[in-house]
Amino acid sequence: MRAVADREGVRDTGMEAVELDRRLAATWSTPPGLWGALSTVDHKIIGRRYIVTAFVFLALGGVLALLMRLQLAQPEARFVGPDRYNQIFTMHGSNMMFLFAVPVMQAMAIYLVPLMVGTRNIAFPRLNAFSYWMYLAGGLLLWIAFAVDTGPDVGWFAYVPLSGPQYAAGKRADIWAQMITFTEVSALAIAVEIVVTVFKQRAPGMSLDRIPLFVWSMLVTSFLVILAMPAIMIASTSLILDRLVGTHFFNPAEGGDVLLWQHLFWFFGHPEVYIIFLPAVGMVSSIVATFTQRPVFGYLAMVMALIATGVLAFGLWVHHMFVAGLPRLGESFFTASSMAIAVPAGLQIFCWLATIWAGRPIFKTPFLFVIGFIVVFVIGGLTGVMVASVPFDTQVHDTYFVVAHFHYVLVGGAVFPLLGAVYYWFPKLTGRMMSETLGRWSFGLIFSGFNLTFFPMHILGLQGMPRRIYTYQPEMPWSGLNMFISLSGIVLAAGFLLFFIDAIRSARSGPVAPANPWGASTLEWATSSPPPSYNFARLPVIERLEPLSDRSDPLGIVEGLYTDRRELLITGVVEARAQARESSVGSSIWPLLAALATSAMLIWSIFTPWAVVWGSIPIAVALIGWFWPKGDPEDET
Amino acid sequence: MKHDVVLDVTELPAHGLGTASLSWWGTLAFMLIEGTGFVLSIVIYLYLMSVAPRWPLDTAPPDLLAGTTLTVVLLVSLIPNVFVTRWARSQDLRKVRMGLIVMSLVGVLPLILRVFEFPAMHIKWDQNAYGSIVWVMLGLHTTHILTDLGETVVLTSLMFTRHGDNARRFGDVADNAMYWNFVVLTWLPMYVCLYWVPRL
Numbered sequence: 001m002r003a004v005a006d007r008e009g010v011r012d013t014g015m016e017a018v019e020l021d022r023r024l025a026a027t028w029s030t031p032p033g034l035w036g037a038l039s040t041v042d043h044k045i046i047g048r049r050y051i052v053t054a055f056v057f058l059a060l061g062g063v064l065a066l067l068m069r070l071q072l073a074q075p076e077a078r079f080v081g082p083d084r085y086n087q088i089f090t091m092h093g094s095n096m097m098f099l100f101a102v103p104v105m106q107a108m109a110i111y112l113v114p115l116m117v118g119t120r121n122i123a124f125p126r127l128n129a130f131s132y133w134m135y136l137a138g139g140l141l142l143w144i145a146f147a148v149d150t151g152p153d154v155g156w157f158a159y160v161p162l163s164g165p166q167y168a169a170g171k172r173a174d175i176w177a178q179m180i181t182f183t184e185v186s187a188l189a190i191a192v193e194i195v196v197t198v199f200k201q202r203a204p205g206m207s208l209d210r211i212p213l214f215v216w217s218m219l220v221t222s223f224l225v226i227l228a229m230p231a232i233m234i235a236s237t238s239l240i241l242d243r244l245v246g247t248h249f250f251n252p253a254e255g256g257d258v259l260l261w262q263h264l265f266w267f268f269g270h271p272e273v274y275i276i277f278l279p280a281v282g283m284v285s286s287i288v289a290t291f292t293q294r295p296v297f298g299y300l301a302m303v304m305a306l307i308a309t310g311v312l313a314f315g316l317w318v319h320h321m322f323v324a325g326l327p328r329l330g331e332s333f334f335t336a337s338s339m340a341i342a343v344p345a346g347l348q349i350f351c352w353l354a355t356i357w358a359g360r361p362i363f364k365t366p367f368l369f370v371i372g373f374i375v376v377f378v379i380g381g382l383t384g385v386m387v388a389s390v391p392f393d394t395q396v397h398d399t400y401f402v403v404a405h406f407h408y409v410l411v412g413g414a415v416f417p418l419l420g421a422v423y424y425w426f427p428k429l430t431g432r433m434m435s436e437t438l439g440r441w442s443f444g445l446i447f448s449g450f451n452l453t454f455f456p457m458h459i460l461g462l463q464g465m466p467r468r469i470y471t472y473q474p475e476m477p478w479s480g481l482n483m484f485i486s487l488s489g490i491v492l493a494a495g496f497l498l499f500f501i502d503a504i505r506s507a508r509s510g511p512v513a514p515a516n517p518w519g520a521s522t523l524e525w526a527t528s529s530p531p532p533s534y535n536f537a538r539l540p541v542i543e544r545l546e547p548l549s550d551r552s553d554p555l556g557i558v559e560g561l562y563t564d565r566r567e568l569l570i571t572g573v574v575e576a577r578a579q580a581r582e583s584s585v586g587s588s589i590w591p592l593l594a595a596l597a598t599s600a601m602l603i604w605s606i607f608t609p610w611a612v613v614w615g616s617i618p619i620a621v622a623l624i625g626w627f628w629p630k631g632d633p634e635d636e637t
Numbered sequence: 638m639k640h641d642v643v644l645d646v647t648e649l650p651a652h653g654l655g656t657a658s659l660s661w662w663g664t665l666a667f668m669l670i671e672g673t674g675f676v677l678s679i680v681i682y683l684y685l686m687s688v689a690p691r692w693p694l695d696t697a698p699p700d701l702l703a704g705t706t707l708t709v710v711l712l713v714s715l716i717p718n719v720f721v722t723r724w725a726r727s728q729d730l731r732k733v734r735m736g737l738i739v740m741s742l743v744g745v746l747p748l749i750l751r752v753f754e755f756p757a758m759h760i761k762w763d764q765n766a767y768g769s770i771v772w773v774m775l776g777l778h779t780t781h782i783l784t785d786l787g788e789t790v791v792l793t794s795l796m797f798t799r800h801g802d803n804a805r806r807f808g809d810v811a812d813n814a815m816y817w818n819f820v821v822l823t824w825l826p827m828y829v830c831l832y833w834v835p836r837l
Contacts, residue, residue: 011647123659192666196659204644226666230673234681238773247762247769249681255694255766260684264677541643556643562651569646570653578646580653624791629800637652637804 009564009633012538020537023563028120028533030587039587041125042533046132047111048429053132054104057095057139059500064092066493073486075474085470086153087172091146093156094176097272098183099139101414105279106190106225108421109218111429113194115524115531116212118203118540120568121584123196124189126591126626131189133595138182141603145175152176155468157269158239160250160261165243174243174606177236181602184229191225194218201568202576203523204558205542210576212522212545213289213296216303217282220310221275227314228271235264245609259324266317274313276410278306280417281348284370287417287424288352290520291367292359295546298351305344305351312341322393331390338388345381349374364518365439369420372447376412380405383458398468401461407454419446419499426506427513431530434510438502445495452488456481521546526555539569542576565633583634590626597622652804655726655811664812668819671781675823678777679830682770686834694767696759698835703753708828710750711821714743718814718821725810730802733810737793740817744786751779758831774827781820788813 012020030040040046067088071080080088114122122128145151152172154163163173198219202211211219239261241247248254250261289296296302318326318334352374361367383405387393396402419442426434465478472478516525526548527536540547541556548555558578561567566584571577601615629635655661686692693699721736754775762772792813795801 013645013647124663188670192663192670195666196662200653200657200659200662226670227673230670231677234674234677238681238769241762241769241773245763247773248764248766249685249769251766254764255685255689256769257685257688257766260681263684264681538640554640557640558644558646559642560645560647560649567651570657570659578644578649579657580650581646582653582659583651620787627791628795629803629805631800635800635803635805637650 009562011559012561012563013559015563017537020563021532024534024537025532027564027566030533035589036587038592039129039589041121041129041585041587041591043110043114043122043125043128044531044533044535046128047107050107050110050132050135051104051429053136053139054100054107055500055503057099058104059496060143061092061095061100062493062496064088064095066489068092069486069489071470072472072482074483075472075476075479077471080470082470083153086468087146087149087151089468090152090155090176091142094142094152094179096410097156097276098179099135099142101276101410102187102225102272103135103183104418105221105276105414106187106194108283108418108425109194109221109279110190112425112524113197113215113218114201115428115527115535116215116522117198117201117206118523118526118536118542119197119201120535120539120566122193123201124193125585126588127189128193129588130591130595131186131193133592134182134189134598135186137595137599138179138186141182141599142175142179145172150175152179157265159265160239160242160258163239164250165246168243171606174240177240177243178602178606180232180236182599184233185598187225188229191222191229194222195226198222199573200570202571203540203542204569204571204576204578205556206571206576208574209299210542210545212282213285213299213302213306214279214282214522217278217285217306220306221278224271224275224278224310224313228268228275231264232268235261235268238264240606244606259321262321262324263317266320267314269320270317271313273409274309277413278309280373280414280421281306283417283421283424284352284373286520286522287366287370287420288355288359289546290424290518291362291364291370292355293362293519294355294359295521295549296351297354297358298347299545301347302351305347308344309341312337312344316341319388319393322390323397335388335390339385342381342385349378364423365434365436365443366420366424368440368443369416369423372443373412373416373420376408376416376447376450379455380408380410380412384409396461398466399461400457400465400467403467404454404457404461407450407457411450411454416446419443422499422503424518425524426503426510427517427529428524429530430507430510431513431528432506432510433513433517434506435502438498442495442498442502445491445498447495449488449490449492449495453485453492456485456488460485516548521549523547562633565636583636585634586632588626590622594619594622594626652808654804654808658808658812660808660812661815664816668816672819672823674777675827678770678774679826682774682830682834685766685770689767692767693760693835694765696764696767699754699759699771699832700757701832703750703757704828704832707747707750707754708824710743710746711824714740714746715818715821717743718817722811722814725807725814728804728807730796733807734793734796734801737789737796737810740814741786741789741793744782744789744817747782748779748786751775751782771831774831778820778824778827781823785813785817785820788816 030036030042071077150172152175154168154173158176161167198215238249242249248256250256250258285296315337319338423434423439460478460481513529515528538557561581567581568584569578570580570582572579597618601611604611604615717739721740724732724736758771760768762768
């Protein structure tokens with residue numbers, strides 16, 4: 001060993017690999033046991049935790065969907081009553097949007113982005129831990145409320161006046177509104193972490209034109225989160241204020257306005273669709289590049305399409321309100337912008353098709369899910385262009401046609417790529433491979449089950465079946481299709497069950513994965529599967545877009561970092577030139593305590609406004625404990 | 638995999654300052670989030686005004702004295718704040734301590750004035766939608782003064798401990814000063830909206 005030691009500590013310069021790993025592990029590892037688990041700030045542990053929790057919520061939301069299909073399979077069924085049915089569809093939508101779709105995409109980013117940009121931890125690791133605890137608390141709040149028959153029953157977008165003080169007595173609507181606060185706080189926290197990680201912690205040399213497409217997609221998504229989510233936080237806060245202290249934001253009798261709610265909700269709600277879709281686009285690009293064995297066609301066009309989608313996403317919200325009686329000119333504008341967003345989406349589809357055309361595709365499970373994505377999402381996109389037109393939308397508004405459309409867009413656009421991504425990155429997440437055989441079965445069942453379940457809903461909608469009804473009369477011409485849909489739902493559920501079985505089984509006893517099982521070219525595959533606590537023993541230097549594509553040309557590395565404190569590199573925003581060595585904070589219990597204090601205040605404030613006053617004191621104490629220096633080596637400069 | 642050492646970072650600073658600091662960027666991102674919140678509150682104000690038959694609803698425009706005095710106080714507070722930023726950049730511990738004490742005291746003044754601003758609106762939050770939005774806007778901004786004051790007081794105490802003389806702390810002081818600028822500057826459009834738009 002030839003370690004260079006100076007007054008401050010030991011650097012990695014010239015250190016041998018075994019010694020370096022030993023020292024870095026001692027500095028970066030999360031201590032074992034419960035305390036370690038509660039205080040960890042390792043982005044990989046928190047990311048995995050986030051992903052698993054989100055999939056648990058997916059499974060729970062799936063069970064709710066099955067309950068609804070059971071009820072709707074026959075006319076005038078008595079399996080679920082109207083009140084419980086209202087709670088079930090509200091829970092299904094809220095759970096899938098706020099507790100599954102957005103968090104799972106951000107969770108994948110928490111795990112992957114630091115690895116893909118070649119750094120050792122996410123920016124603001126303690127905020128990351130705090131974010132997870134807030135998310136978990138929000139999820140528990142919603143589901144425990146549902147378990148005690150206080151689940152929200154006002155639809156996932158909680159329109160006033162139905163959700164206002166006059167028509168929604170009790171605390172059900174408040175539970176919904178406060179769950180929003182929990183999940184938005186956690187989502188905003190991750191967005192800030194991702195933006196700063198991508199801006200400032202990229203490996204030296206990873207200039208803007210060498211950022212992997214998945215990282216680009218998460219960067220754009222994070223800005224969407226930052227700009228869209230304040231709208232829903234203000235909306236849900238105003239709703240709670242109307243319900244708790246008698247403000248009149250949404251009360252027309254005292255100068256308020258119910259459409260204000262719809263504007264605020266959809267100003268968030270439409271970008272929300274892209275907050276879910278854009279990460280999926282990044283996943284598709286990663287998978288397509290690896291399984292066609294060539295770079296994605298049109299990198300610049302892809303990045304521009306991501307940014308264009310992000311900008312246009314804020315100009316579409318009124319198309320959710322076409323039947324609300326808005327001025328005609330406004331409707332025409334929003335029709336045009338809604339159709340315009342099909343352009344960047346189409347551009348990306350054609351870039352992927354060109355990549356597949358020019359590449360040598362390998363039809364493994366992740367790639368199958370990408371093919372499924374292209375088919376399903378294109379159908380969802382086409383019905384999207386249809387409902388962008390006001391006369392057509394007026395006809396099918398609030399019918400099963402819309403239900404079919406948004407499941408095609410969201411499941412097709414996000415869940416298919418996500419499942420592909422889980423198969424693709426599973427070795428990096430767990431160190432083991434998932435089963436190719438079960439994967440193919442699972443894809444086949446999910447793809448056929450999905451189309452058989454949701455395609456007939458278009459027809460049901462055109463036949464006039466409204467959404468959100470708990471039953472229908474036998475005279476209606478809907479019962480045959482409904483029975484067919486419910487039976488197809490079982491096929492879909494079986495596909496998901498198989499996926500879960502495969503994931504759990506493989507995590508325990510799947511074949512051990514090498515560092516780069518698919519021969520991929522992005523940085524996360526340059527380290528072992530799963531990566532060590534410090535991600536990279538030596539931070540890489542990047543000289544091209546696909547750093548692992550040329551095996552004969554080894555990765556350049558950085559030298560001169562301390563090994564006895566958590567240290568990473570800060571680089572410039574554009575060219576990613578190294579600017580500073582920076583420390584990264586270690587484990588701390590304070591984020592959990594801060595989350596507990598915040599949760600207590602938020603839940604208490606459903607009942608009395610004074611909770612905001614008294615509940616802020618423990619939060620302030622927790623935050624001071626969090627930020628007060630403890631004399632760690634990470635605090636030195 | 639084989640490796641070549643292509644970059645030696647031994648000589649790089651052990652902490653990023655200014656735009657090389659993560660917390661500087663983090664502060665900026667949180668300002669973007671909160672700034673969006675402020676903008677939306679103004680949008681709601683204007684939206685409610687657009688659907689109202691007259692504005693302000695069933696009351697007179699707010700009295701100018703408390704709000705205008707507060708605006709002047711906030712603007713004047715930028716002067717010591719600029720000095721604190723400069724001293725933090727030059728890492729002058731004695732001056733930073735002094736500046737932070739001044740800023741802690743300066744932070745209390747707008748809170749006192751704010752107490753007089755709420756009654757100057759001539760309306761309660763539960764009387765009508767106009768009352769609701771002006772109370773929420775004032776409340777939202779008050780929260781920001783309060784949190785920044787809290788942060789300033791904690792930082793002031795911190796600078797008097799052994800942890801104070803540290804480039805990281807000076808960075809925190811500079812970021813905190815930047816955040817105060819944000820709290821002052823976001824008030825200006827809100828002041829115009831709350832006090833002058835009803836007089837149009």
